[in-house]
Amino acid sequence: MSSLTVEHEIIVADGGSRDGTCDVAIGGGCTVISTSPGRGIQLAAGVRAARGEWLLIIHADARIAAAALAEAEMALTDREISCAVWQLEMMGEGRWMWIVERVARWRSSALGLPYGDQGLLIRRELYDAAGGFPELPIMEDVALVRRVGRLAPIRHFTHAIRADSRRYQKEGAVRRVLLNVALLTLFLCGVPAAVLARRYLPHREPG
Numbered sequence: 001m002s003s004l005t006v007e008h009e010i011i012v013a014d015g016g017s018r019d020g021t022c023d024v025a026i027g028g029g030c031t032v033i034s035t036s037p038g039r040g041i042q043l044a045a046g047v048r049a050a051r052g053e054w055l056l057i058i059h060a061d062a063r064i065a066a067a068a069l070a071e072a073e074m075a076l077t078d079r080e081i082s083c084a085v086w087q088l089e090m091m092g093e094g095r096w097m098w099i100v101e102r103v104a105r106w107r108s109s110a111l112g113l114p115y116g117d118q119g120l121l122i123r124r125e126l127y128d129a130a131g132g133f134p135e136l137p138i139m140e141d142v143a144l145v146r147r148v149g150r151l152a153p154i155r156h157f158t159h160a161i162r163a164d165s166r167r168y169q170k171e172g173a174v175r176r177v178l179l180n181v182a183l184l185t186l187f188l189c190g191v192p193a194a195v196l197a198r199r200y201l202p203h204r205e206p207g
Helices: 023-026 038-050 066-075 094-109 122-127 142-150 166-171 173-188 193-203
Strands: 009-012 030-032 054-056 083-090 118-124 155-163
Touching: 009 023, 009 038, 023 030, 030 038, 038 054, 038 142, 054 094, 054 122, 066 083, 083 094, 094 166, 094 173, 118 122, 118 142, 122 142, 142 173, 166 173, 173 193
Parallel strands: 009 030, 083 155
Antiparallel strands: 054 118, 083 118
């Protein structure tokens, strides 16, 4: 976040990592808070600790370039923007990574369902009005953006956030894509997040 020119704070919500993440974050000038593991829990805790009018939320394994941050800074002064996400770019190479990116763009623009790995820039008042991140074991990002989308349009930035592709490489890109589609479909059909998590969470690492 060092390329941001506006006043800001960086908060890292750590869910029990054991790889020195906290030391690195503190050494970089970040505020570190410790939470129970679980992305929904960690994201909600990080937002509660933030003090700004705007929230910029990204996953720990994502990379956001200076050009993408510049888009965020410009949005801060645009009264017509209250929520925005970036395009998705996978760090890995190959045809299936390209397919993952295109599916994400279609899901985000056509269905209005961006995932958390696309980042989220949102006014705090809108975040609060939408009820914030639910402390779900999975699909916390989908639950939030569905509520946000009913209150305000979600702008799609031009630049991309780079997302880690290790899960696709480890589990197989085809399997991962099909599983993601199945999980989203089941969640939208009303299957509880806790039920879906039994198939998904074993692949997550604390952090």
